[in-house]
Amino acid sequence: MSAGMWGAVRPYTGRLVLAAVAGTAAEVCGLGLVAAAAWLIARAAQQPTMAALSLAIVAVRGFALGKGGLRYVERLAGHDVALRALAELRGRVFDALAASPTSPASSGAGRERAGGRLRDGEALTRLVADVEAVQDLLLRCLLPSVAAAVCAATGVVVTAWASPRAALVVAAGVLVAGLVLPLVAAVCGGRAAARAATARQVLAVRGLDVVEGAADLAMFGATGRFVAAADVAAADLERAERSMARLTGAVAAAGVVVQGMTALAAAWAAIGAGGDQVRVAVAALTALVAVEAVLPVAAAAQRLREVWPSYRRVIDLLTAPPSPSPARPRPVPPGPLAVELLGVSVVHPDGTAALRRVDLRIERGRRVAIVGASGAGKSTLLAAAAGHLAPTSGTVRLADHSLDAYAPADLRAAVRGLTQDAHVFAGTLRANLLLARPDATDAQLVAAARRARLTEVVQALPEGWDTVVGAGGVGLSGGQRQRLLLARALLSDPPVLLLDEPVEALDVACADEMVTDLLSAPGGGTLLLVTHRLAALRHADEVVVMDGGQIVQRGHHDELCARPGPYRDLWEAELLTA
Numbered sequence: 001m002s003a004g005m006w007g008a009v010r011p012y013t014g015r016l017v018l019a020a021v022a023g024t025a026a027e028v029c030g031l032g033l034v035a036a037a038a039w040l041i042a043r044a045a046q047q048p049t050m051a052a053l054s055l056a057i058v059a060v061r062g063f064a065l066g067k068g069g070l071r072y073v074e075r076l077a078g079h080d081v082a083l084r085a086l087a088e089l090r091g092r093v094f095d096a097l098a099a100s101p102t103s104p105a106s107s108g109a110g111r112e113r114a115g116g117r118l119r120d121g122e123a124l125t126r127l128v129a130d131v132e133a134v135q136d137l138l139l140r141c142l143l144p145s146v147a148a149a150v151c152a153a154t155g156v157v158v159t160a161w162a163s164p165r166a167a168l169v170v171a172a173g174v175l176v177a178g179l180v181l182p183l184v185a186a187v188c189g190g191r192a193a194a195r196a197a198t199a200r201q202v203l204a205v206r207g208l209d210v211v212e213g214a215a216d217l218a219m220f221g222a223t224g225r226f227v228a229a230a231d232v233a234a235a236d237l238e239r240a241e242r243s244m245a246r247l248t249g250a251v252a253a254a255g256v257v258v259q260g261m262t263a264l265a266a267a268w269a270a271i272g273a274g275g276d277q278v279r280v281a282v283a284a285l286t287a288l289v290a291v292e293a294v295l296p297v298a299a300a301a302q303r304l305r306e307v308w309p310s311y312r313r314v315i316d317l318l319t320a321p322p323s324p325s326p327a328r329p330r331p332v333p334p335g336p337l338a339v340e341l342l343g344v345s346v347v348h349p350d351g352t353a354a355l356r357r358v359d360l361r362i363e364r365g366r367r368v369a370i371v372g373a374s375g376a377g378k379s380t381l382l383a384a385a386a387g388h389l390a391p392t393s394g395t396v397r398l399a400d401h402s403l404d405a406y407a408p409a410d411l412r413a414a415v416r417g418l419t420q421d422a423h424v425f426a427g428t429l430r431a432n433l434l435l436a437r438p439d440a441t442d443a444q445l446v447a448a449a450r451r452a453r454l455t456e457v458v459q460a461l462p463e464g465w466d467t468v469v470g471a472g473g474v475g476l477s478g479g480q481r482q483r484l485l486l487a488r489a490l491l492s493d494p495p496v497l498l499l500d501e502p503v504e505a506l507d508v509a510c511a512d513e514m515v516t517d518l519l520s521a522p523g524g525g526t527l528l529l530v531t532h533r534l535a536a537l538r539h540a541d542e543v544v545v546m547d548g549g550q551i552v553q554r555g556h557h558d559e560l561c562a563r564p565g566p567y568r569d570l571w572e573a574e575l576l577t578a
């Protein structure tokens with residue numbers, strides 16, 4: 001177990017040991033039960049006095065009760081450890097995901113942030129499925145294997161009392177059932193398990209497409225095709241699972257054959273060694289139980305093979321070097337801050353140059369609008385300025401120091417706002433807003449809501465601020481959702497506020513009014529606002545025009561409108577549409 005994984009289990013070592021001891025003792029009780037019962041039955045056939053049998057009778061009862069009670073303790077303690085370790089591990093995996101550095105060269109996506117180098121879906125898989133699979137490592141692989149090993153060893157010792165030669169036979173049977181069969185199961189089941197894992201992933205993607213895109217598919221008459229593709233994935237999965245089930249069945253059957261043959265051979269060996277009826281019975285039945293104890297190891301090996309890739313992925317994540325964090329981070333100064341990009345380029349792995357040697361300095365407190373055609377690089381510029389995306393070359397500076405000089409958490413708090421993929425969480429409107437600033441007063445909450453024109457939305461809802469939105473709550477229209485997200489960004493009031501198209505879903509008049517307010521209201525931090533509407537930009541201190549990943553014009557709205565160039569073209573196009 002790696003250091004990261006062990007770290008998650010270590011606080012619960014006591015319970016883990018308890019689970020292992022209880023599980024092992026339960027198995028040994030099972031063995032003792034059979035051995036004592038075998039002795040009792042065989043001895044009773046010789047019609048001794050009751051006193052000669054009484055100890056065995058008590059032992060049978062004791063072992064039977066012990067087995068049940070200890071199994072219960074093992075299940076309780078084992079699941080308790082597994083679930084607690086799971087929660088701990090999930091926290092560590094989340095921290096590792098959040099801290100992993102993002103660079104277009106490694107990520108292949110400029111829009112991934114919270115998930116670091118991973119795409120959202122992959123990050124979610126690490127957090128949910130992979131971590132859960134690791135739970136099986138404890139419950140279905142480690143604990144049963146420890147119990148099986150101790151029980152089998154005890155079985156060999158008990159048989160040795162009945163007949164040393166029979167003990168050798170039992171040891172051989174245990175090795176075949178506990179080592180050879182699991183190896184066969186792991187090797188032969190590996191390919192089928194890998195196929196099943198791939199098929200399960202494909203099916204999940206196809207299934208999600210069918211469910212989430214049901215309305216679009218129905219509208220374009222493509223439901224049949226998509227369902228057929230999901231059916232193919234389901235059939236692949238079924239085939240892979242069938243072959244795994246066949247193997248499981250074959251291994252289980254082979255285990256039973258080995259068990260029976262070991263019992264027969266042990267009895268034969270005990271008879272050959274001149275043992276009496278009692279010793280022969282004890283040798284045969286103990287052999288049965290000793291081999292039975294190791295039969296689950298084959299299933300554990302198969303499961304181990306299945307969960308190993310998940311385990312490896314979690315370990316890789318936990319041991320990956322985190323974002324380089326300065327040894328002595330510089331404190332972020334208070335108030336609005338200057339932002340500077342020096343020769344910043346961002347090139348994605350597919351060769352797309354989203355930013356090309358961009359030089360831009362925005363003085364503290366300035367309100368700057370960034371405009372340009374779709375794909376010009378506006379969102380990438382914001383992502384680079386916030387440190388969400390590491391440039392391929394060049395430097396980003398905040399308050400005249402490289403972003404690397406600050407602690408990642410301080411940086412996240414200093415430069416933030418509304419991005420295109422901002423999320424509405426399942427919860428009340430109030431909780432969604434307070435996420436940005438948990439200690440905000442009611443007055444601050446209302447002020448932010450008023451600026452984002454969210455107040456009228458809240459007033460129209462019967463439950464007001466306590467209305468539950470997001471998953472399971474009322475649906476918000478595109479515009480309402482955007483107002484909520486903008487209010488959240490405004491409430492957070494960071495030293496540098498980034499707003500990526502905060503009003504695009506609103507009607508033109510309302511959008512212009514809100515942009516005017518954003519650009520001219522007193523106070524607040526440095527503002528970088530990406531927008532496609534230019535009407536209100538005369539209130540911006542400066543407009544930056546982008547094209548093909550470069551800054552092609554800069555200046556005040558009136559100045560840019562006065563001379564021929566891309567901005568005047570955009571402005572004339574907007575006037576024409578109006």
Ligand SMILES: Nc1ncnc2c1ncn2[C@@H]1O[C@H](COP(=O)(O)OP(=O)(O)OP(=O)(O)O)[C@@H](O)[C@H]1O
Nearest residue numbers: 108109110348352354373374375376377378379380
């Ligand atoms: N993960 C990615 N992989 C490859 N190319 C990408 C990726 N993300 C963005 N791009 C490309 O980078 C360029 C700039 O994208 P960006 O999102 O910054 O543009 P934008 O100006 O914000 O566009 P819009 O106004 O449509 O949001 C585009 O050509 C886009 O296709």
